[in-house]
Amino acid sequence: MSGYGSTVATNPREAADWSTGRVIRSNLRAVAGRAYPRVIGLTREPSWLFFEIFLPFLAVSAFVFVYRALEAPEAFVGFVVLGGAMTSFWLNVVWMMAAQFYWEKDQGNLELYFTAPMHLMSVLAGMAIGGLVMTSSRALAVIGIGSLLYGVTYDIQQPFLLAGVFLLTMIPLYGMGMLFASLFLLWGREAFHLAQLLQEPIYFLGGVNFPLRAIGPIAGVVIATLPLGVGLDAMRQLAFAGSGVQGVLPVGVEMLILAVMGVVFIVAARLALGYLEHLARREGRLTLRWQ
Amino acid sequence: MPDELAIEARAVTRVYKAKPNPVTALGGVDLAVEPGEYFGLLGPNGAGKTTLIKILTTLLLPTSGTAKIAGFDVVHETSKIRRVINMVAGGEQSGYGLLTLREQLWMFSQFYGLPQRDGWRRVDELIEITGLTEQRDQKVRTLSTGQRQKLNFARGLLNDPWVLFLDEPTLGLDVAAARDLREHTLSWKAAAPGRTLLLTTHYMVEAEQLCDRIAIVDRGKILALGTPDELRRRVQAESIFRLELDRLPQNGGIAGIGALPGVLSAVRADEEIADGAGSDRVALKVALDSDSALTSVVTAVAERGSHLVGLAKSEPSLEDVFVELVGRGFGDEDGAGGTS
Numbered sequence: 001m002s003g004y005g006s007t008v009a010t011n012p013r014e015a016a017d018w019s020t021g022r023v024i025r026s027n028l029r030a031v032a033g034r035a036y037p038r039v040i041g042l043t044r045e046p047s048w049l050f051f052e053i054f055l056p057f058l059a060v061s062a063f064v065f066v067y068r069a070l071e072a073p074e075a076f077v078g079f080v081v082l083g084g085a086m087t088s089f090w091l092n093v094v095w096m097m098a099a100q101f102y103w104e105k106d107q108g109n110l111e112l113y114f115t116a117p118m119h120l121m122s123v124l125a126g127m128a129i130g131g132l133v134m135t136s137s138r139a140l141a142v143i144g145i146g147s148l149l150y151g152v153t154y155d156i157q158q159p160f161l162l163a164g165v166f167l168l169t170m171i172p173l174y175g176m177g178m179l180f181a182s183l184f185l186l187w188g189r190e191a192f193h194l195a196q197l198l199q200e201p202i203y204f205l206g207g208v209n210f211p212l213r214a215i216g217p218i219a220g221v222v223i224a225t226l227p228l229g230v231g232l233d234a235m236r237q238l239a240f241a242g243s244g245v246q247g248v249l250p251v252g253v254e255m256l257i258l259a260v261m262g263v264v265f266i267v268a269a270r271l272a273l274g275y276l277e278h279l280a281r282r283e284g285r286l287t288l289r290w291q
Numbered sequence: 292m293p294d295e296l297a298i299e300a301r302a303v304t305r306v307y308k309a310k311p312n313p314v315t316a317l318g319g320v321d322l323a324v325e326p327g328e329y330f331g332l333l334g335p336n337g338a339g340k341t342t343l344i345k346i347l348t349t350l351l352l353p354t355s356g357t358a359k360i361a362g363f364d365v366v367h368e369t370s371k372i373r374r375v376i377n378m379v380a381g382g383e384q385s386g387y388g389l390l391t392l393r394e395q396l397w398m399f400s401q402f403y404g405l406p407q408r409d410g411w412r413r414v415d416e417l418i419e420i421t422g423l424t425e426q427r428d429q430k431v432r433t434l435s436t437g438q439r440q441k442l443n444f445a446r447g448l449l450n451d452p453w454v455l456f457l458d459e460p461t462l463g464l465d466v467a468a469a470r471d472l473r474e475h476t477l478s479w480k481a482a483a484p485g486r487t488l489l490l491t492t493h494y495m496v497e498a499e500q501l502c503d504r505i506a507i508v509d510r511g512k513i514l515a516l517g518t519p520d521e522l523r524r525r526v527q528a529e530s531i532f533r534l535e536l537d538r539l540p541q542n543g544g545i546a547g548i549g550a551l552p553g554v555l556s557a558v559r560a561d562e563e564i565a566d567g568a569g570s571d572r573v574a575l576k577v578a579l580d581s582d583s584a585l586t587s588v589v590t591a592v593a594e595r596g597s598h599l600v601g602l603a604k605s606e607p608s609l610e611d612v613f614v615e616l617v618g619r620g621f622g623d624e625d626g627a628g629g630t631s
Binding site for chain 1: 295297305308326342348349350352360361363370372373374375376377378380383384385386387389394397398399400401402403405406407410430443450453454474485590594621627631
């Protein structure tokens, strides 16, 4: 009894004595476990086809028509389509990462996460990886449909670098979501409003529907703080290399910024989570459904 | 099993910040639960039962005092404690509605670190044990309350915990579902020695049926602790029996029985005879200083020409014990502070 895996314990003290390897394996399993509902949700909730592809696509289309009416460079159409795809990730980070702990608390899951023998970072990592897989399919659908419908021509000279920048963008973006998950819970009960508060400003400041360079000096500040803006600017430079439209900073510099942001957000998420757990245990709130 | 207690609490207090005044949910609780013991915390809403469970399951810090699970301190050794415990709460809505019952259990098995293959095997085993085979591929959101609670119970057993905490596990369940769950709990105990259960409930029958020992809790304090029999004896020192006889005893009658050694009193209680049981039947209520005096009573009845047709021991309920200790019933008020 109480034996699973490689250890068969005969008493609780023995059962609690896990090797470092077992701790690591258990946490990796927890990541997979938490990612599972997100990935499986793709096939269980087909309504996402409407809400997360069709509706965002209307906004993309509006900008495409505006740019064409203004006779803007044709690359701008591609910028908007790419921005529309990246919007899916931002929405996923805000609604399915940042606000998630709040909802998990309401369902009673947070209590169970706390009492399970895993680190809460594994839960966040599982949410992030599951969300990334789920959202990638949506983003690809936006790019595919948008490119076909509006005849976007890509000029990708360094495909591996483009893929690398995409992955490098995802780390700080989801790291920010992991950080916000704890902060939303700490700040208050209105995760819904906090998520809404963040949504539109980031659309603007992230340059989702226009090249970041167009907003002038502010762009520099944006670049330094928002992974979505930095990543999108770098990806546009690499996806439309021959368009003549310049990014805010060279791709190499933007990659460096993304890497630093990735470390900062994930370390901050880890610290915030530790503080959250401490506060939850000390104050008797946050994890308890009735409070 | 090593010598450590399964659950140990020493002078545990918990005060919640609240306006206008802080609320004391636990006011110095001492508890010692042996490995393999089924222990119940019985008390009304707001008694502090859930607060104590939260502390023991590492969700809350005690304001003062110490608590240990299998010798591990709840403040400093949380990781080790979390590897040997599990918790199931009544009305729990955990998990994700879009998953099937089987997928949901598997997901939680991963949180407890079970290897994938072992996880699926354990999940299927528990689905069968808890009688959820027909619902195994049903989405969680479509399950009934009773099925949902069985699922929660199965989740609580995924890691085969050494110490299981059940917090009002049958809350909101119908009679049949509650009985099922209690039977599963007893089966779990019978399956292997050394498993410890801490149950909180405000259902007397549940505490009595499941627990070896019970602590009666109110307003953050343990008022009495013992086996159900010990608790009952606190409010009723004598043994009271109800005897149903085919006719009234002769040769001194009831007074003669009342005068026997060890008999404290003997009175008629005919109002308790069922309708249509026979017009000559009589019922006696005898109070004895101990159960052993019953033999002489039964002999005396026979000597006086009556035949015994029914015998029952009359015992106070745990609610009687609670009323005696607290001065009010379970439903009379919610207790202090509203923090349970």
